Amino acid sequence: MAVNSGPIRSVTNVCKWLESRSWILAADPYDWTRLVNILATAALMSKLLELRNMALAVAFLLDADVMDHVLETLANAVADKAIGRLEGLVEKLGSMANFLAASDAKCTETTLTLKATSETLKGVTILLGAMAPNTTNPPPRKHVPAAPLTWALLAKASSSPSTLLDITKAPAMHDLSHEEVSKIQQCVLHDTCTVLIEFDPNDTEAPSDFMATGSSKLRNDLNKILKRLDERDMALRKGEDGETEMVAPRTHVIGLKNLSRSAYLAEFDTADSASRFRRYATTNWIFFTAIFGDGVSIVDKTYSIIARFVPCLGSFDPGNTDCLHTIELENSLKSDTITSAPWLKQPDQHSSKQSVASLKISCNDANTANALIEKHIFIGGHLVPICKDICEPIRRRDAVLTVPARTTQQPPALCSDRGCPEFARQCAELDTCFPKNRMLYFPTDKPLTWTTAPLKLTPKPPSELTRPLATLQDFMPSLPPAPPSQQKQPLHPQPPTQHTPAGSRAPSRMGNLDSFGFTSQPGGQNNKQSILLSLSST
Template identity: 50%
Template sequence: MALYSKPAKIKNAVLAMAFLLEADIMDQILSSLADAITTKTMGRLSNLVKKLSTMAEFLAANDAQRAESTLTLKLTSETLAGVSSLLDAMASKFTNPPQQPIAPPTWASIAKTSASPQPATVHSHQTLTPAYALSTDDKICIQQHVLHNACTVLIKFNPMDDSAPTDPSVTGTSKLQDALNKMLKTLNNKQTSLNQGKDREIKVTTLKTHAIGLKIINSSVYLTEFDTTDSADRFQHYATEYWEVINDIFSNSLDVIDKRFNLIVRFIPCEGPFDPDNFNNLHTIELKKSLPSMSITLALWLKNPDLRSPKQSVASLKITCNNPKTTNDIVHGQIFICS
């Protein structure tokens, strides 16, 4: 009996030892698997966190870019609204009924009526088509050209001046435009005024003079384009009133060139006392036509007087004005120049 029980105990002991070893092995395997799974999961999560951080930075940059684009679109919309209002105001002028054109006199009619002076008919040198005969597209094209011309100012300076701009590149022109706008903003702030509204509230009025383009014509001439006609006119005022500030940007030899609006006047007596080189004669035309003083800047015979025929008594005259209103007043009216 004792011999039989001893192997049984040994067997039970071996089985117990086997179960313990199996449990220990399973614990080791499970622990290793848990560590491997944890390490793998943490690595994946770390990569995911990096990707999320990169995505957040991209979204933040995208939001900033969208905000900047929105501000740019808003400024563009305001500029287009101002342009549209100016075009509407100019278009309303074409709705007035056109005046009947005056037939130009002929050489025969002038010869027959030499006792009394005939009115000189004025024609623009650019086109002979009456305004009322233009199509809608032509009128819109003219309005755009007139509006663009009214928003530009031609600046000239001596290229030999040491203080003149020397960088004709796009970057140099952009820097020059930024400096000009910065200076204009300072001058605008000086012109800030306080006005009392209808509700007796004090309102602060700040002028806006802003250059939207600067183009090099040649080494000594810049064409500056402003956002509105008021800005262009105000810059010319600043160039006269605060010339020392403007000169700091361009040069000490800065000169704002007046615009030239030319027209041709036909059948002007060329043997009488009228002399286009005499300033008093031009000033007399301004007084008789109620034109602004100094608005007629130049008058020249269209043909060299030395090339006239011996019996020629009338000739064509080229008149240059410094603003479109004076030119239109002369075109719509009549000029009497007696011999």
């Protein structure tokens, strides 16, 4: 183009030359369509065939390129418009997807919670089903008339009048009422859902705020730690079992009560939560020391039984843990089920000739304690009887009721005596408040452990114990008087004898042993022999 001598050398020259030729106006734009028209006009006016064909070819190519460009532009415009309209719809669809995902997660969590609740209710149903046979009332017993009292029965019942009992009613197994069964069930369920936590009050990291707000904050902190431990336990179980659908454990404290003995009583929502908390306290002890201090400890539940006639002069030492392990091995018990076994009376207070004593054995498992009560145990090679430790009122040796001096009523027995009426009344009140006192075993899910002990017979008051029940004069015929040679003169003056008419009976004292041939006066043996001879002659 530099050596070209024509009028067209640049874009400015092109515009001027085209305007001078009147092919384009000054105001028209130089777009692709206008250029195509100029080439087509030049080709039609050209006389050279080759140049004409070339101009037409270039014009058609430019026109095709212009159409492609126009279509592409239209397509881009339509696409941009459509995409602009769809962006709002995509945002709405994304929001709906997030909402559906959150709803799905919430439904999944609710389903898992309902599944855990159903498992808990299933366990409670099984426990209540095991307790149901004990709640039914037994069929009414037929009334059997009591046998007439005889002196043989009275002598067989007791050898001394001071311990005579009312044997007109035969002892029978007592059945618990519905209220008592409900009370025992509530106690058992409460015991399975509670854990006693002790701490050192002298520890600087131990809890110091014992108000309601402090206990609430302590409970919230404890629940946060338990939630972390539940998540860790869930992750470990997934890794071991390889299962994806598992019920997440939930250990939750619903109540935390401060006791006056530097301890907290934690109540959990279920028995599984309480059992899981004891396991966490064993494997993850460091987490709980951050809340309760280094002196924190979990107190095991104790089931106390009494072992009687235990040899106390041998090598057996209940304070030595090896001796307790020996008891567990000899009686096929689980290891560490006997936590302690102190003597009821301190060894320094034993008599010098005392060879046996009573032992209080504390077990941390109710089934172990019930097994010991049922089959007894061997201690030091001796079979030792076992009974359950129950609540009894405190007996005082100085508690003697005063009676008027001018009355013939016998003074009541000391309260240290188990036959004291006041002691029996207090025992009855305790049995009413604590129905488990009347049970032979510690109540569990086994029906046998709900067996109750026979009713305790209430002793008669001393005024009735000294009164005889019958005399033999009503069944004996009139005896002839003894010969004068066999009669012995009284040592002291006697009041004048009252003569009674013939056929009438002389009044006699009820309860005099002389009427039965057993004299209570010295020298009355002859009278006894004469009466026995008269009976044999009749």
